[in-house]
Amino acid sequence: MYSFELDRPTSTAAAAAAFTGDARYLAGGQTLIQAMKLRISQSERLIDLGAVAELSGICMDGNNIVIGATTKHATVAASDLVRKACPALADLAAGIGDMMVRNMGTLGGSIANADPAACYPAAVLGLGATVHTNKRTIAADSYFTGMFSTALEDGELITSVSFPAVMKAAYIKYKQPASRFAMVGVFAAQTASGVRVAVTGVKSAVFRATEIEAALNASFTPAAAEAVALGTEGVNSDLHGSAEYRAAMVSVMAGRAVAVAAAR
DSSP, rough: OOOOEEEEOOOHHHHHHHHSSSSSESOOOHHHHHHHHHTTTTOEEEETTOOOOOGOEEEEEETEEEEEEEEEHHHHHHOOOHHHHOOOHHHHHHHHSSSHHHHHHHHHHHHHHTTTTOOOHHHHHTTEEEEEEEEEEEEHHHHHHETTEEEEOOOEEEEEEEOOSSEEEEEEEEEEEOOOOOEEEEEEETTTTTTEEEEEESSSSSOOOHHHHHHHHOOOHHHHTOOOOOOOOOOOOOBBHHHHHHHHHHHHHHHHHHHHHHHH
């Protein structure tokens, strides 16, 4: 690991002010620290957000669940508030990585990194969530822009994410056994604006499966999802699964997600 300075502010304002030069925010550290240990990433200064109390916590704002950026996955998974308002979100958090990752990783760190196989991006996009930063709000459909790429500007800090409370939703993923990242992960939800289906692990970034959404808007059933045949354009292909396999699995996972969601 290359040498670096560590700053540990205690407020959002101080954290933003500390972001100068070659700096990066440190949220949970489950990706950044590992990359720095391997010397495939480096920064002159890390700004540890762990002491910024205002960035952590879960509350309701009307019909929205507001989760602070540094809230741990394990906290979301165990939250009675989340389980009551949107059980699919709690289930998703409970299935991320292993116990260590869930006890250290954070919501904000996950969606700021925007790994193309991460779970939380599917929930953000699948529920039509809103990302709040120290500068503005960003709608889910505008937030993810590509592989490890988001709409965040340099130094912009995620403060919280607002998720609509939705009962009929579910997330199902087919895990890569070693990493536990999603080879194919599908979040399906019936929202106020219609059905949303977000897919992770399949392309270079999380995306909405609009063909499956159209089928489910007509009939919210597993059979409707499974009947959709997706193309392979832009679909990942590697030693774990071909593009054809992953494309076919999207419909299968979507059908399973709908079955769980419809039963709630």
